[in-house]
């Protein structure tokens with residue numbers, strides 16, 4: 147569900163670009179753009195200093211994503 151939310155927000159944030167190129171699935175967006183630093187299961191990646199995202203509630207995640215862009 148959190149990955150779906152991430153994907154939905156990313157689709158909104160990058161909507162124009164994504165829509166022109168190809169309809170990427172949410173998993174493709176997360177795995178391609180976020181998993182490197184945040185981990186395949188959003189568990190975080192200390193090597194890249196990406197914090198875990200799987201410990202955030204949906205509203206926390208939505209808020210973090212909104213203030214990031």
Ligand code: HEC
Nearest residue numbers: 152156176179180182183184194195196197199207210211
């Ligand atoms: C190059 C590595 C990198 C990539 C790629 C990356 N992030 Fe991050 N992300 C970080 C780092 C480092 C932080 C911590 C930044 C800070 O605290 O100021 C962060 C913070 C966040 C946070 C806030 C988490 C918190 O607990 O405060 C969210 C949400 C987030 N990223 C989502 C994403 C999403 C969604 C993507 C893919 C579209 C993504 N990130 C791609 C490195 C990355």
